[in-house]
Amino acid sequence: AQKITQTQPGMFVQEKEAVTLDCTYDTSDPSYGLFWYKQPSSGEMIFLIYQGSYDQQNATEGRYSLNFQKARKSANLVISASQLGDSAMYFCAMREMPSGSRLTFGEGTQLTVNP
Amino acid sequence: DTGVSQDPRHKITKRGQNVTFRCDPISEHNRLYWYRQTLGQGPEFLTYFQNEAQLEKSRLLSDRFSAERPKGSFSTLEIQRTEQGDSAMYLCASRLASGDKETQYFGPGTRLLVL
Numbered sequence: 696a697q698k699i700t701q702t703q704p705g706m707f708v709q710e711k712e713a714v715t716l717d718c719t720y721d722t723s724d725p726s727y728g729l730f731w732y733k734q735p736s737s738g739e740m741i742f743l744i745y746q747g748s749y750d751q752q753n754a755t756e757g758r759y760s761l762n763f764q765k766a767r768k769s770a771n772l773v774i775s776a777s778q779l780g781d782s783a784m785y786f787c788a789m790r791e792m793p794s795g796s797r798l799t800f801g802e803g804t805q806l807t808v809n810p
Numbered sequence: 811d812t813g814v815s816q817d818p819r820h821k822i823t824k825r826g827q828n829v830t831f832r833c834d835p836i837s838e839h840n841r842l843y844w845y846r847q848t849l850g851q852g853p854e855f856l857t858y859f860q861n862e863a864q865l866e867k868s869r870l871l872s873d874r875f876s877a878e879r880p881k882g883s884f885s886t887l888e889i890q891r892t893e894q895g896d897s898a899m900y901l902c903a904s905r906l907a908s909g910d911k912e913t914q915y916f917g918p919g920t921r922l923l924v925l
Contacts, residue, residue: 737918738921739919740853796905
């Protein structure tokens with residue numbers, strides 16, 4: 696079974712608008728961490744935002760926020776005021792304690808920001 | 811503040827040849843990870859080190875693959891007798907063992923093409 700599911704292979708958004716990228720996860724571990732990374736065409740994985748399973752508030756980092764719904768096991772990334780430079784592949788990832796500290800990634804969502 | 815670096819950035823080799831990749835982590839980071847990413851997929855965990863000790867290896871890491879981190883600083887990943895299926899992006903990441911958020915920071919990757 697997929698541990699991280701990203702159901703949107705591709706998303707399009709107009710510049711300056713907000714966009715939500717979906718991520719659902721599957722774990723029985725009470726302690727876990729959720730991450731979002733951005734991967735431009737150059738290939739480097741750029742860390743965006745982190746949410747711990749025990750965090751009471753949704754994480755925010757500048758224009759990025761994470762809509763964490765623990766009961767639904769979802770951790771959607773919200774990008775506000777999209778910029779052309781936001782066009783990239785976005786990956787959701789999870790760290791579980793029993794797996795050590797490895798990250799398990801979803802298949803990604805390709806975001807295109809249109810001018 | 812230098813990030814994770816990887817060398818080479820690109821490698822083209824013929825089937826059957828051996829290749830070696832190098833990763834230099836962020837200087838104070840004691841954990842180092844290797845991932846493999848094939849086209850259109852998210853990264854998959856290969857192995858990780860804490861200091862010089864290799865603590866976990868994925869089943870993806872066949873006998874042809876070996877990783878070392880001899881002095882707890884840089885790491886090398888060697889693939890012997892390369893096969894066309896080894897063509898992928900090889901990503902290295904590092905983090906502090908007990909750092910805030912336990913975030914892994916990635917290098918630019920090494921793109922391997924096996925002809």
